[in-house]
Amino acid sequence: MSSEEPSRSVPLSESNEERTFTVRVEPLGRTFDAPESLTVLEAAGFANLHLPRMCRNGTCRTCLCRLVSGSVRYTIEWPGVSAEEKAQGYILPCVAVAQSDLVLDAPDAAELPPAPTTPPVRRF
Numbered sequence: 001m002s003s004e005e006p007s008r009s010v011p012l013s014e015s016n017e018e019r020t021f022t023v024r025v026e027p028l029g030r031t032f033d034a035p036e037s038l039t040v041l042e043a044a045g046f047a048n049l050h051l052p053r054m055c056r057n058g059t060c061r062t063c064l065c066r067l068v069s070g071s072v073r074y075t076i077e078w079p080g081v082s083a084e085e086k087a088q089g090y091i092l093p094c095v096a097v098a099q100s101d102l103v104l105d106a107p108d109a110a111e112l113p114p115a116p117t118t119p120p121v122r123r124f
Contacts, residue, residue, distance in 0.1 A: 021098040025049065025109045026068065039075060040093035040102070048112040051093055058095035067091045070102035 020035040023043065032047030034040055041063055044051045054062040058079040067089045075095045093104070 021070075021101050023070075023098060023102045023104060025051075025104050025106050027105075027107060028109050028111070030109070030111065034098040034102070036097060036099075038097070040072065040091075040096050040098055040104075043098075044093070044109075045112075048114055050110045050112050051106055052108045053094055056094045058092050061092065063092055063094045064090055065093060065104050065106040068103040068105050070098065070100045072096040072102070073099050 018036050020033050022031055023034045023040060024031045025044070028049075030047075030049055032044060032049055034043035038046070041051055041053055041056065051065070052062050054060045058074070058076050061080050064081070064085070072091055073096070074092075075097060079092045079095050081090055081092060091104075093106075
């Protein structure tokens with residue numbers, strides 16, 4: 001009888017690493033990284049990309065956009081997307097987490113100006 005553990009295809013140290021996916025927003029053509037620890041909306045904000053938003057909890061539907069390709073999971077049990085909208089590929093990025101690379105159709109997306117690299121100088 002052997003006391004050896006069965007071999008694993010993924011080392012334990014790698015199995016807990018966070019996955020990051022690439023999100024492309026059309027028609028802007030802009031891409032950004034979306035780690036599993038952030039919603040798509042949060043990841044867009046960190047990438048200086050504005051997606052329409054208001055409640056950030058899946059109820060107001062301001063951020064509603066179409067998922068052209070890829071898959072997401074939701075951080076809440078029942079996001080405010082109807083069965084018909086879901087069938088047409090609509091998602092709520094404020095409560096959606098990327099599970100693969102994504103392409104979104106978000107016509108109201110906009111680039112945000114980059115954050116300043118040096119703090120502003122105050123003159124008195």
